[in-house]
Amino acid sequence: MFKHLFKLIWKKKKSSFLMMLEIFVSFLILFAVWTLSFYNYRNYSKPSGIDHENVWAVFINFNTDNDSLKTIYRDLVRQKLKTYAEIEAFAFTSSNMPYSFSSSNSSMKYNGRETHPEFMSVDPTYPDVLKMKLTEGRWFTEGDKVNKIKPIVITQKMKDDLFGNDNALGKIIGEKDDRKQVIGVLRHFKFENDFQAETACMLEPLNGWHTDMLVRVKPGTTVETEAKLSKAIVQLGKDWSVEIQHLDNMKANKNRIIWVPILILLIVCGFLIFNVALGLFGVLFQTISRRKQEIGVRRAIGATKSHILWHFVGETAVITTFGIILGLFFAIQFPLLNVFDLDAFTYVMGIVLAIISIYVLVIACALFPSKQASEIYPAVALHEE
Incomplete structure (x- = not known):
């Protein structure tokens, strides 16, 4: 089935190009976000080696x-x-x-x-x-x-x-x-x-x-x-002059310099991914509405609702795969070239998490339109065409 879907999508690659491009851009964004998030999470999870509670920093000018x-x-x-x-x-x-x-x-x-x-x-x-x-x-x-x-x-x-x-x-x-x-x-x-x-x-x-x-x-x-x-x-x-600060407050200020930009980045990327999801949702609805005749013929020759549902989900997954393959070509360069001096495992985890996120996002967007398509009756679809 998947071999057939790959051939089908490859023949229609021009009509699916924009969707692949959206997937490609979304993958790169998620790769950057997940890599940064995983890197900071790994560092955060390690012990600091010091106990800052009940410690004061005393700045004295003699x-x-x-x-x-x-x-x-x-x-x-x-x-x-x-x-x-x-x-x-x-x-x-x-x-x-x-x-x-x-x-x-x-x-x-x-x-x-x-x-x-x-x-x-x-x-x-x-x-x-x-x-x-x-x-x-x-x-x-x-x-x-x-x-x-x-x-x-x-x-x-x-x-x-x-x-x-x-x-x-x-x-x-x-x-x-x-x-x-x-x-x-x-x-x-x-x-x-x-x-x-x-x-x-x-x-x-x-x-x-x-x-x-x-x-x-x-x-x-x-x-x-x-x-x-x-x-x-x-x-x-x-x-003499003296200034006293609490080390836990100093630590909170230094942490804020790190997590606030990350939080802003996550919010911005979240809006971008949300817009991409809306775009995918609209494209899938439009695509399915144009293929009612095909759906009617498939239903008429014995295709069940689940066959129609998973056919459209499979098509979307294949298009997503092509977009991810293009994104992987660029993402894999980061560990190979040791960009930003991060270890390869961090980049690999960023790639894996980005791939999982993309598939979850796309399949979630494809399920509802595909379910709508699976419930079209053959007679209604052929009559409208």
Whole structure:
């Protein structure tokens, strides 16, 4: 039956060209939408590796450019924070803390391999604040700061980029005057947003000039404590300024930058697909109304209602197949050429989901007109013709 339908549609390809073109365009749109959606869903489903609940980001301006003074001021702040029973842990960090709009990266090489990790300078208490867990090695301590070779903790992505399947612990990277030794590996560390892919990142002991910090407070800590903490820090120095933000709010803002454009894209594509569905619905109704004589003859020679129904549905499915084949030619180029640096599985899933969506859409549009055609009586159809 399908061989007969393919021959039939191929002979009438000129009259079915516009419908094939609609299918082709719809397939490419759905391929793009599903690929983007699947990519972001996969990233979202992976653990972030950090606990952002009850964590405050404290931005302090010491109003000085002297690194030695900043070191002294940081110690003053540390001593003050230790007096608050509501504070569980705290750590100074570089400005590119999780969910911030700051970034710092550079190139790192090892035996011909290269990656561009995010650099973060943090206190040894950093994992206590964000409840981070290592899969390999250990975290650096205060004693590690005096080592000639700077200890670093890297993410699994950075390990894969530089060392492949080799053991990363103990490996030394960097230039001669700034050598770094890997002492720990983080499996997951999504510091930009929930939709972030696995990223190369390197955490090292805090240097002399960073003044931002993360503070973990006990659950239920009120805004009054936040206000008192801010006031207490400001009173430690002359012309200091403090701003406190909640990490969960910062995370929501960064997530919004990702999901709002995706939502708008889905709405726009939904309207486009809806218009295509209406067009297909109208074309099928018109096509069937022009073929009443053929339907009458088929019914007269013994075709049942189900035969007529599935014949028209089959024709629509064949036309859809031709449109999809044309779309596949373009879609398959994306994994082959490694466009946008996405893995092939994401593109394959986008193609599969687009194909399923197209067939569901088209068959749903074809069922009602085909059912109407199957209920035409032979005598009525031949009489009208």
